[in-house]
Amino acid sequence: MIFNKLHEWNVSPEQAIALQRTLASQIVQEDYLSDVQFIAGVDMALSLHHGRGRAAVVVLTYPDLHVVEEQVHEDVLLMPYIPGLLSFRELPCILGAFEKLVRIPDLIMVDGMGIAHPRRLGIACHLGLWLNIPTIGCGKSILAGKYDHNALSEEKGSCTPLISRGTIIGQVVRTRTKVAPLFISSGHLISLKTSVEYVLACATKYRLPEPTRLADKLSKDKTRSL
DNA sequence: GCGACAG
DNA sequence: ATCTTGTCGC
Numbered sequence: 001m002i003f004n005k006l007h008e009w010n011v012s013p014e015q016a017i018a019l020q021r022t023l024a025s026q027i028v029q030e031d032y033l034s035d036v037q038f039i040a041g042v043d044m045a046l047s048l049h050h051g052r053g054r055a056a057v058v059v060l061t062y063p064d065l066h067v068v069e070e071q072v073h074e075d076v077l078l079m080p081y082i083p084g085l086l087s088f089r090e091l092p093c094i095l096g097a098f099e100k101l102v103r104i105p106d107l108i109m110v111d112g113m114g115i116a117h118p119r120r121l122g123i124a125c126h127l128g129l130w131l132n133i134p135t136i137g138c139g140k141s142i143l144a145g146k147y148d149h150n151a152l153s154e155e156k157g158s159c160t161p162l163i164s165r166g167t168i169i170g171q172v173v174r175t176r177t178k179v180a181p182l183f184i185s186s187g188h189l190i191s192l193k194t195s196v197e198y199v200l201a202c203a204t205k206y207r208l209p210e211p212t213r214l215a216d217k218l219s220k221d222k223t224r225s226l
Numbered sequence: 227g228c229g230a231c232a233g
Numbered sequence: 234a235t236c237t238t239g240t241c242g243c
Contacts, residue, residue: 044233046234053234081234083231090233112232122232143232178243183232 001101003130009092010078016088020121027115027125032189033107033134036062039202040105041211042097042127044090045219046077053077055094056219058211059103063201065210070218073097074225083143086112087123095130105133107190107198109211113137114185114195116162116170118144128188135187136195137170138212142183147172154178157200171196175203182207 007019039062044055052074059069073096079089090112113122114137124137145164152160156177162170162185170185173196184199186192202209208216 081233086232139232
């Protein structure tokens, strides 16, 4: 598939932050989804010496969740990991995997934050803008905001708002009973409510929803080099 | 100013 | 994220 080249990737941390501020104003938090027939999951694995990375994208049917396409792409990492600037480290490689994709997904689930980010531009938002496809941020740990731990019961499906500066930036969602929750937020072209619905619909047997769980597994595939 | 900090 | 074996619990 093809996408919009919004900017260069070899930028300084200061330039990256400036870009995030500009891009954040372009994020759409309303639902603009077409009939969702295909959902993709994306994740990335890093090499032993953190010199290279391998991005994996898995496309599954919805709501049956059957895999219809898988693509991986390896590349050198340009930037180190800096909290808040994750997309500048991982997206170049992830976009390489999307270039190889034949089946265009209607919705994408990303391993990382959406707008639940210091400048409201997590990796899911950034990817959504480059692809112009709805994206959901599915983080395994918190980056920004706070929530009432007591408002989250042990049962699957339980959730409580993630709040920052007086506004709801995401939902802390329990995808499995008695298992650590996930931090869900809108990426681009989708509402928070709809995001949570899709995550729960794809969280069948594990903590991670099937799209990102399978992408995570594929990126770590031991039968490949790196 | 101090501490926290997705993957 | 990654380094790593067995082990507790449903």
